[in-house]
Amino acid sequence: MTSAVYTTQLQAGLGLVTETKALLDLWVPDMSTGQLQDVARGAGSFPMITARRLRNIVTECFAPRYLVSGASPAAHLKMLMASVPLADLMQLMLLFTSRANPILGDFVREIYWARYAGGYQQISNEDARAFVERAIDDGRTSKRWSETTVRRVAAYLTGCCADYGLLEKGLKSNRRILPYRATPTASAYLAYDLHFKGLGDNAILTHQDWQLFGMGREDVINEFKRLSLKGHVIVQAAGDVVRIGWKHQSMEALCDVISKG
């Protein structure tokens, strides 16, 4: 799906939902990863973990996910955090984590939603392992991973899905598929995010990020209609041609409206 190389970076941390919230509380714009680590250690937000582990979390998880694109993900999540339900934030975390770790995004798109659509009740680590091994065969990694790395990364894929609410939580190697649907906040965010990235309306409708939520072009159009009811956009659909009227002038404006809604 994507062409990026798969890495083992998920090894450094899975969903990290509470850790991410804690770091967002401490983070301010223009803060370096080193500064963030220092602040986090000083604030005692992570009393149970070592400095080395904190480094892992900040530089290998938090930064690649939320400090990219001028740290806009972090800035936006921080804006939304106070008023938006955790489930919505977790969907955005899935988006950012999948962008940082293409192997997760592809797993969700190709395996999770295929199983979901196929009426399966669960996804096992063995399913994930098969996905990883096929990816290696297809040359998606820089080199062939060892057996243990394959097994672990496979487990991290399902574990991360569990952290973000797509699969059942707990220490299981076979997890139940949970009902999962993009929330209005997440879909509004993604819509505007793609828009301000400069994508045209038609390209937005078919963007692969929607597939993280199991949405194809028709689903996206229907979602836009829902967003129009909330006043976020205006949708004009005539046959195959869809035109979007964008009501907010910036991501900050959107986040402001969402957090006050």
Place this chain on the structure above:
DNA sequence: AGGTAGCAATGTGGATAACT
């Protein structure tokens, strides 16, 4: 030389199986 990315190895604790 020092830093970093990518991968591997180790530590820990819980869950389950196997045994007595």
Place this chain on the structure above:
DNA sequence: AGTTATCCACATTGCTACCT
């Protein structure tokens, strides 16, 4: 039932090739 062995998931630390 209670104890021990084994497995598994996850956190943490270590290693190394590569780049600057």
